Amino acid sequence: MSAWVDMKNFFKYRGLIYELAVRDMKLRYRRPFFGFLWLLILPFCTAFIYKVLFSDFMHVTSGEYPFFIHLITAILPWSYFSSSIQGSVKSVLDSRNIINQISFPKYLLPVSTVFASLINFLPGILVLLGFLIAFHIKISMLIFLLPVVILIQTCMAVGLSLLVASLQVIYRDVEYVLQIVMMALLFLTPAVYTLEELINKTTASFAAGYMLNPLVGITNLYRIVIIGGYTHSMPKEINFMNTLIVPSVFSAAILIIGYIVFNKYERKFSDYINV
């Protein structure tokens, strides 16, 4: 019943999501000289630093693609994911001046943060495609499935954002725990190294467990869809199950859990928000 009301509200307040997302972006990028360009500069610079560090100095191999391309196909979605969640964690707390006074669906606060990150993410994809052309890399035929992959990742981001934003109001340690978890997660996905290397250097059971991480599945999906990664020599560990089903089911589940937890704690916000 209440879920149905929330759905109707979502439609009614869609303008608000947009306004809040725009507020987020403007607050971040209005004053700097490079403005919105920072959206693009940051992930590409991160990828460049990793390239210099891991490829040029440490000679980590990158399989069939240039190391930079290997990195950026993972770093870009990752920065979308991590900025969504790390931005959302304080979204409710930072809006304490409106929480108690205006009646609006509070879940829109984290949702709009994810939406703002999504707006950041999309131009990055275009620049990435430009890089692919510059590096003479064939763009995969599966690229038309990209929106589906983005949808799966967005559901996951929204679910986790709802979860951490509501928990943060009551347990203020969440943001710090989250920083650690996000850092660990980055190195638990095949972003800076290749999946093949991990499989070769670890035991079979570890690799099988590693593959169950939904973020590994998402990273693989992005590579498959954008640059046709793994299509020539698919490691046997990658299968339909852990690449598509696990991330999809996890996204759906975390979305529902996030929604339920947020609803449960929403009534307590007014008690905790100002202390």
Added chain:
Amino acid sequence: MQIVKLNNVGRKFHKFINIDDLSEDRRIKGSGISRDGAFWALRNIYMSIDNGEIIGIIGRNGSGKTTLLNIIAGGLPASEGEVVVNARISALLTLGAGFQEEFTGRENIYLNASLLGINRQEIEHRFGDIVGFSELGDFINAPLGSYSSGMKMRLGFSVAIHNDFDILISDEILGVGDAYFQKKCFERMMDFKRQGKSMIIATQDMATIKRFCDRAFLLEDGKIFSTGSPEEIIEQYQMLLNKKKVLSEGSRSLMVTQTKRWATDMQEWGKREGTKEAFIKDFVVFDRWGRKIDKIQSRSKITVRVNFSVNEEVDNFHFGLAIFREDGVYCYGPNTQIDGLALEHMYKGDGYFELKYNDFLIAPGVYYLSAAIWDKDETFAYDYHKGRHKIEVVGNSVSGQLLNLQSKWDNSSFLTNPDKKDYPALENLNDKWETQSSTEMAAIGSIVCLNNYDSQDNIFVTGRDFKIKANFNIVKSSCEDNKFFTLWIGLYRSDGIYCHGCMKKITSCGEQSEALSYPRLRLLPGGYRVSVGIWDSKANRFIAYSHGINSFNMISESRDYGTVFMEHSWNWIIPKGGKP
């Protein structure tokens, strides 16, 4: 048409979050101060607002005005009770709620309007009007941080009134504007009044209340102190303000000091009277799970439903339901008028009203219910059942008591509870009212009553903490060979009705004192007496007692009938008309 209805609404806030984790027990134990981290900013609020009414809310700082407005506006959830709002609300609660300092006025208009649920085309459509009314001119493109507070207020007010609304809620905002802008706002508000829109205005400016409002509420200490015409309420507020503390001697004259304590018509019990436009059919009692019950468990949550039929349409009525003990002692009799509920029109048909008690404080015994549907001023009844419904209350309790109150001995464990066989026989005191005695074995010393600040007093407010401290001396020689005594403290009404008592096993001797706490003592206004006795169960006699000598008075902010206040809420289904 009723557009806002608050039914027994309360809002609890937490002073310290960490205290939350402590169990209920720990909180009560930790002496008188801040028994728990929670306090009620609002409690027992009944309010109903009709379409087109302009309501004024006045009260001192911290009386709960803003909390009340936030709850009506829907921003703040209520901790208990029911809030029904059938209207679009536009609220102007804090200067620039939802405004972003870094943004320009223009951007803030879009942001704020979308928070209020207006879509973009609508905002664009009204943008000119909003800016025009706010008279910000070119400043609309300057960041809000550079605005004066008057400019922010103008912008906020302008956005709020350009929203489609049925009720405008405003909280002490207008004071910031200059005289010219205030005049303009008032003109606009008069327009709204003529258009039949409702408003709820909280302000310290009595002239505004007097000029605009149809009705005013005075809040004090999170409760509705009174409601009525603006002039009347303003006068009461001035009186209240003149007293430094609510409980200073003078302002006690504002409080209710007496209630009805006896049934006045016992000889007519079982009969009914009334003009019979509406008539009561029967009573049903439900337990907390909604099951019909015959016997009521003391201290449980119950609902009494009274079914009735309406023969002819009735205006301005109210419901009442009272409980009497079989000897005519008035236990409790709230009605919807005392509770500030507006009931206006009933069509022909069947309906019922319900009174839900959160905690039925009546001790086991046989009681009678009276129910009535009254006219507005309680001058005549449409139907009045006098003590027609007999109910039986069951449960564990010492016999003879009227009430089953929550109480606790300070610094004691449950081990000191005496066995039933060691209970004093109170019949021994029957003819000893207002006397005391001591023997060579023991003597009662001073008996003092302490208020919620732990200071001695003899006037207490209904619903606040109360403590009795008794000093006594048991002579050393009398407590040899594992002997023990039973200490008994009883509360009596000044007319000698035994309300509640507590027992404790005393094993040590010498000079000592014991304290009995009543958290939120709910006795209704009037005079009460305290009795203390030390009982020797072996000898079957009181070795010392003081019976009904110490007295104290209860006062309350609201009028009520009976002996004990029981938290309750009303609920009803009244015939709505349409096709018969």
